[in-house]
Amino acid sequence: MQTIAKRPESLRDLQFTYCPGCLHGVAHRLIAEAIDELGLKNQMTGVAPVGCSVFAYKFFDFDMAQAAHGRAPAVATGMKRARPEMNVFTYQGDGDLAAIGTAEIVHAANRGEKMTVFFVNNAIYGMTGGQMAPTTLKGMKTSTSPYGRDTDDIGHPIKASEMLNTLDAPYYIERVSLLSPADIIKAKKAVLKALTYNKEDRGFTFVEFISTCPTNWGIDPVKSLAWAKENMLPVFPIKNFRDKGSEGVAQ
Amino acid sequence: MGEKVLMKGNEAVAEAAIRAGCRLYFAYPITPQSELIEYMARMMPKVKGTFLQAESEVAAANMVYGAAGCGKRVMTSSSSPGVSLKMEAISYIAGANLPAVIVNVQRGGPGLGDIQPAQGDYFQATKGGGHGDYHCIVVAPSSVQEFADMASESFDLADKYRIPVMILADGLLGQMMEPVEFKEPKTDAEIAEQGKQHHDWCIHENIDGPDRHHNEINSLEIDPNVLERHVLALDKKYKEIQANEVNFEEYNINENNEMVCVAFGTAARIVKSAIDELNAEGKNIGLIRPITVWPYPYEAIQNAVHSKVKCVNVFELNLGQMVEDVKLAVNGKVPVHFMGKVGGLVFTPAEVSEDIKKYL
Numbered sequence: 360m361q362t363i364a365k366r367p368e369s370l371r372d373l374q375f376t377y378c379p380g381c382l383h384g385v386a387h388r389l390i391a392e393a394i395d396e397l398g399l400k401n402q403m404t405g406v407a408p409v410g411c412s413v414f415a416y417k418f419f420d421f422d423m424a425q426a427a428h429g430r431a432p433a434v435a436t437g438m439k440r441a442r443p444e445m446n447v448f449t450y451q452g453d454g455d456l457a458a459i460g461t462a463e464i465v466h467a468a469n470r471g472e473k474m475t476v477f478f479v480n481n482a483i484y485g486m487t488g489g490q491m492a493p494t495t496l497k498g499m500k501t502s503t504s505p506y507g508r509d510t511d512d513i514g515h516p517i518k519a520s521e522m523l524n525t526l527d528a529p530y531y532i533e534r535v536s537l538l539s540p541a542d543i544i545k546a547k548k549a550v551l552k553a554l555t556y557n558k559e560d561r562g563f564t565f566v567e568f569i570s571t572c573p574t575n576w577g578i579d580p581v582k583s584l585a586w587a588k589e590n591m592l593p594v595f596p597i598k599n600f601r602d603k604g605s606e607g608v609a610q
Numbered sequence: 611m612g613e614k615v616l617m618k619g620n621e622a623v624a625e626a627a628i629r630a631g632c633r634l635y636f637a638y639p640i641t642p643q644s645e646l647i648e649y650m651a652r653m654m655p656k657v658k659g660t661f662l663q664a665e666s667e668v669a670a671a672n673m674v675y676g677a678a679g680c681g682k683r684v685m686t687s688s689s690s691p692g693v694s695l696k697m698e699a700i701s702y703i704a705g706a707n708l709p710a711v712i713v714n715v716q717r718g719g720p721g722l723g724d725i726q727p728a729q730g731d732y733f734q735a736t737k738g739g740g741h742g743d744y745h746c747i748v749v750a751p752s753s754v755q756e757f758a759d760m761a762s763e764s765f766d767l768a769d770k771y772r773i774p775v776m777i778l779a780d781g782l783l784g785q786m787m788e789p790v791e792f793k794e795p796k797t798d799a800e801i802a803e804q805g806k807q808h809h810d811w812c813i814h815e816n817i818d819g820p821d822r823h824h825n826e827i828n829s830l831e832i833d834p835n836v837l838e839r840h841v842l843a844l845d846k847k848y849k850e851i852q853a854n855e856v857n858f859e860e861y862n863i864n865e866n867n868e869m870v871c872v873a874f875g876t877a878a879r880i881v882k883s884a885i886d887e888l889n890a891e892g893k894n895i896g897l898i899r900p901i902t903v904w905p906y907p908y909e910a911i912q913n914a915v916h917s918k919v920k921c922v923n924v925f926e927l928n929l930g931q932m933v934e935d936v937k938l939a940v941n942g943k944v945p946v947h948f949m950g951k952v953g954g955l956v957f958t959p960a961e962v963s964e965d966i967k968k969y970l
Binding site: 390401402404406413417420421422423424425430433434435436437438439440441442444445446462463465493514547 | 634636660662664665666668669670673674675676677678679680682698699706745813815817818824825826828829831832869951
């Protein structure tokens with residue numbers, strides 16, 4: 360008998376705590392597969408955020424730390440500086456990274472910390488029940504923007520990849536989507552690239568995943584994919600912003 | 611021990627921390643502790659250690675959480691407003707059972723306050739500060755020598771109990787120069803050996819070992835029954851610390867004391883001068899100086915208050931914080947009087963003498 364699909368070794372045999380249709384599981388799997396493929400499992404430490412993916416510290420089968428809300432890049436900085444021989448990534452949502460943790464992400468990126476940041480952007484707070492995120496779209500209704508996000512009052516969605524791309528230090532910045540099988544295959548390539556650079560200690564690498572939240576959007580999982588494609592991708596276009604590893608190489 | 615050198619408290623504690631094997635330091639500049647961060651910036655590279663000026667005290671303290679999770683000796687320092695910002699991470703460090711040392715060179719508050727010495731952070735340091743049921747071990751130096759000695763003692767305590775230890779100093783101790791004698795620096799081999807005590811739980815150790823398990827640095831327990839067990843286990847540790855680590859100085863405590871004073875840190879130095887003068891005039895006044903302010907030396911105060919003691923007088927550079935612990939210790943046996951000074955001002959020995967005389 361031939362095994363054609365199995366759980367990556369970097370994921371533990373646990374039931375995810377995510378809602379049906381949530382894409383965190385896909386993002387976890389891509390990261391775990393890439394870590395397996397790069398032979399990084401024993402070298403890797405992850406830092407889990409606060410938010411729906413708070414339990415990521417249980418799901419990955421290597422050493423993990425759980426950080427205070429938004430502080431994962433600072434915690435990962437402390438870890439990588441304490442043990443430069445290991446590899447570190449953080450896994451953060453949009454509230455965690457682009458609201459409460461704005462200072463930590465900007466400065467970790469600006470220092471060029473040798474870590475990978477996986478940023479899951481679904482334009483809403485999931486864990487706390489569907490409140491407005493820094494990446495919530497203009498006019499989008501959430502439990503704390505019940506009349507739709509009024510950009511005159513509360514500002515515009517923050518584009519984290521674009522913001523970090525203004526800094527000199529980051530080595531690799533790419534936004535990918537998890538909205539279709541083809542996108543997921545491309546996302547895997549970006550994850551692999553970021554983690555390859557991480558393995559080689561090249562510098563700060565950042566992958567933003569455009570994702571969905573069927574539960575808090577109030578849209579069924581399949582329609583959520585189409586909704587995100589139609590509404591999120593124009594604001595958050597799929598793009599490689601920075602790849603210092605390919606500079607000087609014919610594209 | 612080497613020869614004595616004249617040094618500021620801020621620099622002495624930094625030097626002593628490096629000698630104690632601290633190789634990671636994360637902090638943010640603030641007066642009156644800037645000499646500490648500057649000393650670390652100069653000296654850490656010389657021992658191949660990590661000095662990092664963080665984007666904020668919040669980030670610095672969370673970097674400490676990360677490095678402590680790797681089982682390494684790590685320190686941060688700040689002054690009162692900055693220590694407030696560190697409280698988030700200190701609660702997480704306590705919750706996750708991590709060893710770390712935090713120095714607070716206190717200044718006047720509340721809010722931005724001023725940059726002169728004060729003891730207004732006693733409540734914050736000893737009663738929590740961050741959220742949840744937790745404690746830091748808190749030690750309060752009253753000389754530059756003690757400030758330096760406490761660096762290595764604090765790392766030992768932090769490692770022994772896997773707990774954050776705070777050195778509660780103040781702007782006067784930070785800025786003051788006094789002769790100080792340092793311990794021999796730990797060698798790299800000694801530092802590596804000392805780190806082994808954390809190898810069974812910390813991040814990225816024994817990664818190829820046969821019994822290797824998934825290590826987690828975490829303070830989250832979503833199941834209330836599990837969290838209850840976790841918090842009760844923390845409490846068991848705190849009770850062990852209360853039983854074993856109380857430290858204090860008795861100054862002229864005897865069976866004929868007519869008054870017992872209680873003061874810590876800088877305030878205790880001034881009270882000692884006042885007591886010396888009064889005792890030279892024929893009075894018999896003793897002083898209990900808590901060295902650990904958590905765990906607190908309740909028993910030492912209880913024992914000092916015998917039938918000849920008329921009252922207990924407490925002196926602090928705040929409006930009356932530690933005095934609450936003194937009252938708990940005295941438990942109504944004799945009156946407890948308080949004199950405080952705030953605003954970053956420091957009382958003089960003469961002012962303290964005047965106050966004491968009112969009750970003799």
